[in-house]
Amino acid sequence: MAVYTDVSFEDLESFLESYDLGEPRVFKGIAEGVSNSNYFLQTETGAYILTLYEMRVEAADLPFYLALMEHLACSEIQCPTPVHARNGEVTGLLNGRPAAILTFLDGVSLRRPTAEHCQAAGRALAALHEAGASFKGRRANALGPQGWRTLADDCAQKADTVGDGMRALIEEELASLTAAWPATLPQGIIHADLFPDNVLFVNDRLSGIIDFYFACNDALAYDLAVMLNAWCFETDGAFNLTKGRALFAGYQTMRKLNLAERAAFPLLCRGAALRFLLTRLYDWINHNPIALVRPKDPREFARRLRFHKGVKQPEAYGL
Amino acid sequence: MAVYTDVSFEDLESFLESYDLGEPRVFKGIAEGVSNSNYFLQTETGAYILTLYEMRVEAADLPFYLALMEHLACSEIQCPTPVHARNGEVTGLLNGRPAAILTFLDGVSLRRPTAEHCQAAGRALAALHEAGASFKGRRANALGPQGWRTLADDCAQKADTVGDGMRALIEEELASLTAAWPATLPQGIIHADLFPDNVLFVNDRLSGIIDFYFACNDALAYDLAVMLNAWCFETDGAFNLTKGRALFAGYQTMRKLNLAERAAFPLLCRGAALRFLLTRLYDWINHNPIALVRPKDPREFARRLRFHKGVKQPEAYGL
Numbered sequence: 001m002a003v004y005t006d007v008s009f010e011d012l013e014s015f016l017e018s019y020d021l022g023e024p025r026v027f028k029g030i031a032e033g034v035s036n037s038n039y040f041l042q043t044e045t046g047a048y049i050l051t052l053y054e055m056r057v058e059a060a061d062l063p064f065y066l067a068l069m070e071h072l073a074c075s076e077i078q079c080p081t082p083v084h085a086r087n088g089e090v091t092g093l094l095n096g097r098p099a100a101i102l103t104f105l106d107g108v109s110l111r112r113p114t115a116e117h118c119q120a121a122g123r124a125l126a127a128l129h130e131a132g133a134s135f136k137g138r139r140a141n142a143l144g145p146q147g148w149r150t151l152a153d154d155c156a157q158k159a160d161t162v163g164d165g166m167r168a169l170i171e172e173e174l175a176s177l178t179a180a181w182p183a184t185l186p187q188g189i190i191h192a193d194l195f196p197d198n199v200l201f202v203n204d205r206l207s208g209i210i211d212f213y214f215a216c217n218d219a220l221a222y223d224l225a226v227m228l229n230a231w232c233f234e235t236d237g238a239f240n241l242t243k244g245r246a247l248f249a250g251y252q253t254m255r256k257l258n259l260a261e262r263a264a265f266p267l268l269c270r271g272a273a274l275r276f277l278l279t280r281l282y283d284w285i286n287h288n289p290i291a292l293v294r295p296k297d298p299r300e301f302a303r304r305l306r307f308h309k310g311v312k313q314p315e316a317y318g319l
Numbered sequence: 320m321a322v323y324t325d326v327s328f329e330d331l332e333s334f335l336e337s338y339d340l341g342e343p344r345v346f347k348g349i350a351e352g353v354s355n356s357n358y359f360l361q362t363e364t365g366a367y368i369l370t371l372y373e374m375r376v377e378a379a380d381l382p383f384y385l386a387l388m389e390h391l392a393c394s395e396i397q398c399p400t401p402v403h404a405r406n407g408e409v410t411g412l413l414n415g416r417p418a419a420i421l422t423f424l425d426g427v428s429l430r431r432p433t434a435e436h437c438q439a440a441g442r443a444l445a446a447l448h449e450a451g452a453s454f455k456g457r458r459a460n461a462l463g464p465q466g467w468r469t470l471a472d473d474c475a476q477k478a479d480t481v482g483d484g485m486r487a488l489i490e491e492e493l494a495s496l497t498a499a500w501p502a503t504l505p506q507g508i509i510h511a512d513l514f515p516d517n518v519l520f521v522n523d524r525l526s527g528i529i530d531f532y533f534a535c536n537d538a539l540a541y542d543l544a545v546m547l548n549a550w551c552f553e554t555d556g557a558f559n560l561t562k563g564r565a566l567f568a569g570y571q572t573m574r575k576l577n578l579a580e581r582a583a584f585p586l587l588c589r590g591a592a593l594r595f596l597l598t599r600l601y602d603w604i605n606h607n608p609i610a611l612v613r614p615k616d617p618r619e620f621a622r623r624l625r626f627h628k629g630v631k632q633p634e635a636y637g638l
Binding site: 003008009010012023024025026027028029030031032040042106107108109110111112202203 | 322327328329331342343344345346347348349350351359361425426427428429430431521522
């Protein structure tokens with residue numbers, strides 16, 4: 001949670017000269033976003049987010065993310081949409097960083113979503129998958145099995161200092177998941193990071209989906225497996241079957257999973273747990289103490305991964 | 320710039336049960352405030368700031384600050400005003416911290432204010448002094464000459480590692496300022512920290528004054544000396560006489576300085592420069608590298624202090 005690149009009001013004013021957004025009324029750095037610097041901006045014409053893309057978001061991928069958000073917003077998905085500058089561009093350079101202005105969505109993210117929220121979020125994911133089908137852009141999932149291998153190698157030496165048996169757990173899982181990873185499930189645009197932080201609600205009504213900076217092409221059901229990991233476990237580590245059922249029910253009102261997707265679901269859940277275990281472990285081990293972000297505990301996902309290893313049938317998730 | 324205490328939406332929801340503010344629509348931690356955690360909150364009824372008071376703001380002083388803001392807002396000073404809970408209280412406990420909800424003011428703070436902005440800000444300071452005259456609360460200035468002595472002692476050992484001759488400069492100034500510090504100038508409520516960060520503008524019109532957590536009773540002209548230090552120097556260290564003139568002109572449209580205040584002005588400027596030199600030096604020396612706040616450079620105020628030492632007459636400032 002940080003603002004990495006400082007933007008003065010005067011910097012903002014020059015940047016806004018290329019846009020038709022009117023006079024700024026509010027401009028505040030917000031303590032949100034692990035990889036980017038984000039500012040809340042209100043002008044005569046509305047509310048926006050100004051994002052400066054720091055190193056972790058590869059500049060080459062920016063056009064993909066921004067075009068995707070624009071495509072989804074045009075397809076009535078409630079998500080931020082980039083504002084075009086007068087010259088038509090959706091990015092500019094601000095204090096040495098690529099920067100974009102996106103529309104701001106009202107809503108708050110929940111720390112402890114209920115089953116009803118899970119259902120609404122599941123439905124929104126299916127709507128996103130449907131709307132993504134007509135999107136032309138493509139981006140490979142950098143955090144699929146190949147990416148896991150690289151992260152696992154980088155973390156191998158120190159993994160056991162973070163949790164007992166961590167290294168062995170990762171190696172075993174990597175070996176069996178890589179061997180069995182399904183290649184023929186229905187593919188499409190996935191959000192790939194739809195945690196409760198990235199879903200907004202107003203008055204318990206879903207009002208938006210944000211943070212598309214991991215979006216890519218991959219198996220649609222994998223996206224739902226990410227959500228199951230992120231939405232359906234209690235803070236004590238217990239799996240909440242009611243929330244699982246609600247998530248699937250919401251999703252399947254819009255898009256039915258086929259038999260292959262159902263059968264692969266336990267495996268996809270293990271893969272999703274491993275993916276977040278590995279990125280958190282990497283950030284934990286390589287955490288710079290003077291950084292402005294506190295790393296998240298990787299062990300949470302080691303527990304979830306162990307839970308999934310014990311699951312034999314999709315029914316155990318409520319599917 | 321940080322959020323020290325994490326507040327989930329659910330924490331907020333329970334806290335809001337004591338208020339009549341309606342349903343929350345936006346809730347974001349903002350990267351602002353060195354001592355407190357601040358959240359931007361928008362509900363059905365308007366925009367607010369939720370502040371959690373961390374250690375640096377003494378809980379015993381909170382009623383003074385909040386009552387002062389309420390008094391000033393009632394006297395048509397544009398400043399945040401605390402929202403009363405249903406039981407009449409203006410503070411509550413949130414995640415172990417005293418917390419208050421204040422009205423949010425539109426406006427942006429300027430990094431490089433012009434002479435016109437200085438004039439508007441000077442006028443607003445005089446209006447604040449006038450409105451403060453009828454306020455009954457009292458709080459001594461903890462960062463007056465006695466406070467400087469304590470800070471200087473704490474920093475003495477390491478002062479010269481920050482800047483050449485820093486320790487000697489501080490000791491000499493402390494000795495001469497303490498001996499000559501005026502005790503009979505007109506007193507009242509002062510803001511004591513009216514830097515450009517704390518003054519908001521919309522479309523070049525002053526829209527608000529914020530951050531009253533150093534406010535206290537002291538010499539009114541000292542408050543203007545703080546502003547001269549904060550508003551009238553260029554980034555290269557040069558004093559901008561045009562801005563000085565504008566600041567005084569703005570102030571004196573509402574409140575004329577008397578002869579004693581004019582005569583004391585160079586001394587007050589030295590005191591104000593020393594006060595910010597010392598607090599910055601203390602924060603610089605005692606900076607915890609894992610803290611979320613980057614300390615400000617104390618040497619800026621050493622340069623200003625040396626400039627003031629060379630000033631013999633208030634005319635040199637444009638007064």
